[in-house]
Amino acid sequence: MNKLDAQRQKEIQQAEELLFAGPQALGFAKGLFQGHFVADWVMPYPRIPSTQQVELDETLKNLRQFLDEHLDAAEIDRKADIPRSVIDGLGRVGVLGLTAPKEYGGRGFSQMANCKILEEVGRRCASTSVFVNAHHSIGIRALLLFGTDEQNQRWLPKLSTGELLGAFALTEKEAGSDAANVQMQARPSEDGSHFVLNGEKRYITNAAIADVLTVMARTPVPGSDKTSVTAFLVTPDMPGFEMLEARMPKMGIRGTATGRFALRNVKVPKENILGPPGKGLKVALTILDFGRTTFGACCTGAAKTCLRLAIDHANTRKQFNKTLGSFHLVQKKIARIAADAYAMEAMTTITAALIDRGLEDYMLETAMLKVFTTERLWECINDVFQIYGGSAYFVDLPLERMMRDARINQIGEGANEVLTSFIALVGMRGPGMEFKEIYDTMVKPTRERGFAKAWTAGKHRLGATVRVPEIPVRSAELRSFANQLGRLIWRFNVAVNRALITYREPILDMQLLQERIANAAMDLFASTCVLSRYDAELQYAQRNGSSSSPDQLAADLFLRQSFRRIRSFLAGLTDNEDKSVLATANSVLSKPSN
Numbered sequence: 001m002n003k004l005d006a007q008r009q010k011e012i013q014q015a016e017e018l019l020f021a022g023p024q025a026l027g028f029a030k031g032l033f034q035g036h037f038v039a040d041w042v043m044p045y046p047r048i049p050s051t052q053q054v055e056l057d058e059t060l061k062n063l064r065q066f067l068d069e070h071l072d073a074a075e076i077d078r079k080a081d082i083p084r085s086v087i088d089g090l091g092r093v094g095v096l097g098l099t100a101p102k103e104y105g106g107r108g109f110s111q112m113a114n115c116k117i118l119e120e121v122g123r124r125c126a127s128t129s130v131f132v133n134a135h136h137s138i139g140i141r142a143l144l145l146f147g148t149d150e151q152n153q154r155w156l157p158k159l160s161t162g163e164l165l166g167a168f169a170l171t172e173k174e175a176g177s178d179a180a181n182v183q184m185q186a187r188p189s190e191d192g193s194h195f196v197l198n199g200e201k202r203y204i205t206n207a208a209i210a211d212v213l214t215v216m217a218r219t220p221v222p223g224s225d226k227t228s229v230t231a232f233l234v235t236p237d238m239p240g241f242e243m244l245e246a247r248m249p250k251m252g253i254r255g256t257a258t259g260r261f262a263l264r265n266v267k268v269p270k271e272n273i274l275g276p277p278g279k280g281l282k283v284a285l286t287i288l289d290f291g292r293t294t295f296g297a298c299c300t301g302a303a304k305t306c307l308r309l310a311i312d313h314a315n316t317r318k319q320f321n322k323t324l325g326s327f328h329l330v331q332k333k334i335a336r337i338a339a340d341a342y343a344m345e346a347m348t349t350i351t352a353a354l355i356d357r358g359l360e361d362y363m364l365e366t367a368m369l370k371v372f373t374t375e376r377l378w379e380c381i382n383d384v385f386q387i388y389g390g391s392a393y394f395v396d397l398p399l400e401r402m403m404r405d406a407r408i409n410q411i412g413e414g415a416n417e418v419l420t421s422f423i424a425l426v427g428m429r430g431p432g433m434e435f436k437e438i439y440d441t442m443v444k445p446t447r448e449r450g451f452a453k454a455w456t457a458g459k460h461r462l463g464a465t466v467r468v469p470e471i472p473v474r475s476a477e478l479r480s481f482a483n484q485l486g487r488l489i490w491r492f493n494v495a496v497n498r499a500l501i502t503y504r505e506p507i508l509d510m511q512l513l514q515e516r517i518a519n520a521a522m523d524l525f526a527s528t529c530v531l532s533r534y535d536a537e538l539q540y541a542q543r544n545g546s547s548s549s550p551d552q553l554a555a556d557l558f559l560r561q562s563f564r565r566i567r568s569f570l571a572g573l574t575d576n577e578d579k580s581v582l583a584t585a586n587s588v589l590s591k592p593s594n
């Protein structure tokens, strides 16, 4: 085995240890990659239980009133600060501890209800929604998921109300997308009572205003010369905590305090270890997974703002003696924003419900949600920007701010390229392992239980390629869409199988192919969520005798456009210019820049 292969094997083994802890129920996304439609996770469209809906409606009412009166997104951007009065107000309304249990001062909301609240914040101000996300979804959540009773008693009540603020510190100069490359060191003291932390973190949201930070640092693995990452709860009053730059000046979400800090011989008591020692990366990835759901909610809110702004302008601005909304090229943009906003909401709701209903492994769905909603939001903002023409460019309208603010979404909490590759590779792992069973038995027929394993694997693979999954919609009007979706899932599965058989191990490095597979999977998931929501709305309308709504037209359009994209991604697997792309890039990259 050469050095590169050995490194690759090590990476795969690390990823497997990190991601696949044990046997779990088949989730929706993993099912897709195996040719199954795991309907129970996505249909019927989830609803918030009526008792919680009452509480949610009340919280939403209070939140809207508070935001109407006190939140000025333009000023937050101009002054590059979220006023403390806004933070305190959000705390009073309950936004800062929504999913924390009531005994810790939180609201005990489900993730679905939490997303509805975050959508409302995201609709108005991206700085505020990123602040809340960093405090709650990746700050407090760290404690909720991994905290001991003692840690929770100590921190959660004040974090839930906003009296204390939280942050999550993973990123360093050498550990950006490559989160496993954390260099911050945590050395145990001789008596084992504490760890001594040294190193620097950068780009940390809330760093300058946080009272407690979840910090990832490298600890020795007992009995070996290896190290692994452990999560620590660090407070800025610990001697040696040095704020290097409290608010790094930046392009967008300027209201958030994004900082750089150093830890210099900071003594952190062992009681402040969060989660199992040495499992900090698992802690980090689990927390980020959860945060990506609220990311989807914030993007949904922002997309709805795009739609409102586009409609307002298209209905009032006249050129060539007509309102802009009468031009087909403007209509095309507005229709697409409506369709995408509908899909983003459906996808967020279903992903949040997966978490609420106890699906253990939802990392594929949350990754898909994050990539899909952030990419669609970027398109939505670009479209509405174009509809506003020159006026969008000036700072008296919110569009240039929205555009600056939205750009971080494709980079933060996992760059979209990294997640895209992750979606394809983790998704293909299931069928890939089955092919491996078959292949290993073919090359070594004497291996123990080889034929039995290969037979089972072969049956699964064959089953998935002959069976078109059935999509159980209740509304007769949607049968045609459901049949088309079933056939596309079947075609997707055939394409994944073909790619695995054709390319085998090298597929791990073929990101252009991975991107098409991931894109097709994301659109299959998005279409499923739209179909589920559309079905529920039609059923509701039938029961109440109401007529068709603009939302149904948007759903219809989304499905048509999404199916077309899926066909095109699958066709691109065999008909593409990848060789030429890579040859050009390599040739350009090998020339020294001048």
Ligand SMILES: Cc1cc2nc3c(=O)[nH]c(=O)nc-3n(C[C@H](O)[C@H](O)[C@H](O)COP(=O)(O)OP(=O)(O)OC[C@H]3O[C@@H](n4cnc5c(N)ncnc54)[C@H](O)[C@@H]3O)c2cc1C
Pocket: 134, 168, 169, 170, 171, 175, 176, 177, 178, 202, 203, 204, 205, 206, 250, 253, 258, 408, 411, 412, 413, 414, 415, 416, 417, 418, 421
């Ligand atoms: C405003 C802001 C707030 C942030 N808040 C936090 C926070 O609260 N806590 C925290 O820990 N971090 C935070 N971050 C850091 C953020 O998570 C990182 O910026 C992100 O993970 C990317 O890391 P990087 O910037 O080092 O980019 P790099 O890792 O250098 O990547 C640069 C680009 O290279 C490409 N790329 C990288 N790897 C691959 C790959 N394997 N395949 C294909 N393409 C690839 C991607 O296009 C990527 O965008 C924040 C960043 C910003 C800008």
